[in-house]
Amino acid sequence: MQEKNHSVVVIDDEESMRDSCRMILEKDGFLTETAEDGKKGLEKVKEMNPDIALVDLKMPGIGGLDVIEKIKEISPDTVPIVITGYATVESAVEAMKKGAYDFLPKPFTPEQLRVIIKRGLEKIKLFREAESLRKEKKLIEENFITMVSHQLRSPLVAIAQYFEVMLSGYVGEMSKEHKDMLSKARNRVESLLELINDWLDAARIDKGQLVEKFKPVSLHNILKKQIEFLQPIAEKNKINLEIEPPTGKSTIRGDKETLEQAFANLLNNAVKYNKPNGSVTISFREKDDCIITDIKDTGVGIDKKHIPQLFNQFFRVNRSEGKQGKGSGLGLSISKKIIDAHSGRIDVSSTLGKGSTFSVTLPKHKKATD
Amino acid sequence: MEKARAKILIIDDDPDFRDAITPILHSASYDAITASNPEEGKKKILSEKPDLILLDIMMDSLFDGFSLCHAIKTSKEFKSVQNTPVIFISAVKEVTGSRFQFKGDQEGMEGPDDYIDKPVKADDLIERIERLLKK
Numbered sequence: 457m458q459e460k461n462h463s464v465v466v467i468d469d470e471e472s473m474r475d476s477c478r479m480i481l482e483k484d485g486f487l488t489e490t491a492e493d494g495k496k497g498l499e500k501v502k503e504m505n506p507d508i509a510l511v512d513l514k515m516p517g518i519g520g521l522d523v524i525e526k527i528k529e530i531s532p533d534t535v536p537i538v539i540t541g542y543a544t545v546e547s548a549v550e551a552m553k554k555g556a557y558d559f560l561p562k563p564f565t566p567e568q569l570r571v572i573i574k575r576g577l578e579k580i581k582l583f584r585e586a587e588s589l590r591k592e593k594k595l596i597e598e599n600f601i602t603m604v605s606h607q608l609r610s611p612l613v614a615i616a617q618y619f620e621v622m623l624s625g626y627v628g629e630m631s632k633e634h635k636d637m638l639s640k641a642r643n644r645v646e647s648l649l650e651l652i653n654d655w656l657d658a659a660r661i662d663k664g665q666l667v668e669k670f671k672p673v674s675l676h677n678i679l680k681k682q683i684e685f686l687q688p689i690a691e692k693n694k695i696n697l698e699i700e701p702p703t704g705k706s707t708i709r710g711d712k713e714t715l716e717q718a719f720a721n722l723l724n725n726a727v728k729y730n731k732p733n734g735s736v737t738i739s740f741r742e743k744d745d746c747i748i749t750d751i752k753d754t755g756v757g758i759d760k761k762h763i764p765q766l767f768n769q770f771f772r773v774n775r776s777e778g779k780q781g782k783g784s785g786l787g788l789s790i791s792k793k794i795i796d797a798h799s800g801r802i803d804v805s806s807t808l809g810k811g812s813t814f815s816v817t818l819p820k821h822k823k824a825t826d
Numbered sequence: 827m828e829k830a831r832a833k834i835l836i837i838d839d840d841p842d843f844r845d846a847i848t849p850i851l852h853s854a855s856y857d858a859i860t861a862s863n864p865e866e867g868k869k870k871i872l873s874e875k876p877d878l879i880l881l882d883i884m885m886d887s888l889f890d891g892f893s894l895c896h897a898i899k900t901s902k903e904f905k906s907v908q909n910t911p912v913i914f915i916s917a918v919k920e921v922t923g924s925r926f927q928f929k930g931d932q933e934g935m936e937g938p939d940d941y942i943d944k945p946v947k948a949d950d951l952i953e954r955i956e957r958l959l960k961k
Binding site for chain 1: 840842843845846847849850852853944945946947948949
């Protein structure tokens with residue numbers, strides 16, 4: 457192993473140990489630093505960000521286990537390897553738990569040291585490769601989403617825009633047949649656009665990124681806002697939208713925008729698959745440390761056998777009444793993804809012909825100040 | 827007395843979109859002029875002095891709709907036309923998928939006077955233009 461760029465910090469209170477390690481490692485071309493106690497060792501680690509830290513378990517001052525834990529904090533890329541005289545299984549296990557990668561019992565031969573260092577370096581190499589692959593993959597995904605969003609949508613938008621202008625009669629009158637066909641074409645293009653939007657939404661919901669945006673939000677406010685949005689459509693379909701205010705606080709930790717989207721999808725369905733003169737009622741209840749939002753409709757209901765597939769992408773319940781709802785078939789799967797990302801869940805109970813209740817359970821915000 | 831026809835500038839990199847919008851503007855008795863990128867748009871804003879600007883946000887250019895709008899509203903170069911209303915027209919959606927909303931305050935950017943999603947509904951477009959021109 458002649459890799460000059462690799463660096464090792466040896467932390468051991470025994471001088472002979474430090475010197476012999478340094479000799480072997482320097483001979484092999486490692487940049488080597490030594491420290492006689494944990495405190496000095498950690499300073500060196502902070503300074504150098506070494507590839508490997510050889511840590512003695514039994515030292516005066518900060519013990520080896522604590523040193524290993526600290527190394528993980530200040531230099532996460534460094535691979536800690538334990539060297540110690542009292543090599544018992546327990547101390548090895550304890551050290552591994554704290555993040556040590558390997559274990560070398562004293563006394564050891566130069567060859568044994570070399571083997572263990574080599575293994576550590578291989579781990580670093582693998583780790584770094586995996587990391588760069590992961591980054592690259594993420595970048596490709598993000599670029600792909602942006603690419604699809606722009607390149608795929610632009611032509612469709614242009615087509616839809618031409619249809620819109622023709623149908624508005626601004627470029628001359630058309631026969632009824634022409635208009636009929638053109639509106640059908642427009643509807644197809646618009647549902648394709650909707651599908652792309654929904655698909656992009658689904659692709660973009662990344663739990664990690666969402667959690668970073670979490671803030672205390674009031675479920676009551678979110679639902680009130682969605683009801684306002686839906687009111688015109690509900691009135692058109694003669695459906696009564698009602699919300700019963702929560703008795704206590706309805707604050708959870710979450711991302712307002714995606715939660716709005718999750719509830720909008722559920723409410724949309726409750727209105728869309730309802731019957732004329734039907735109703736949609738929203739109420740809140742508390743259970744354990746959770747707030748449950750019930751969205752109850754008086755719609756057509758869902759057959760029990762379909763409920764397990766309800767949240768699958770592109771699943772659509774076949775409706776015999778010919779009441780083919782518009783939409784991409786992604787709405788519920790998006791809602792589920794969003795609620796999942798908030799560590800919540802959606803339950804469904806339904807009676808065919810009578811209606812369904814979608815219950816969204818979300819963990820309560822601990823220090824609620826609604 | 828004949829009212830002077832209002833002049834609307836469309837800045838969008840998609841020629842089909844410009845073509846499709848133009849008849850809507852004509853039908854409402856507006857003059858329509860077009861620019862296919864922000865640079866050309868900049869020149870036309872200064873030379874043609876339009877009464878209103880329809881501006882695409884995502885164009886294949888670094889100097890995008892956001893920057894151009896900000897420049898119109900704040901830079902010295904555009905001082906003579908800085909009160910020209912700007913409507914964003916865009917197919918851009920927020921990362922989370924909710925409808926696009928300009929958050930100028932957060933970005934430190936001057937926002938548009940209004941915004942419309944693509945594809946644009948003819949009546950909606952004319953209504954919004956009328957509203958801004960009356961001001």
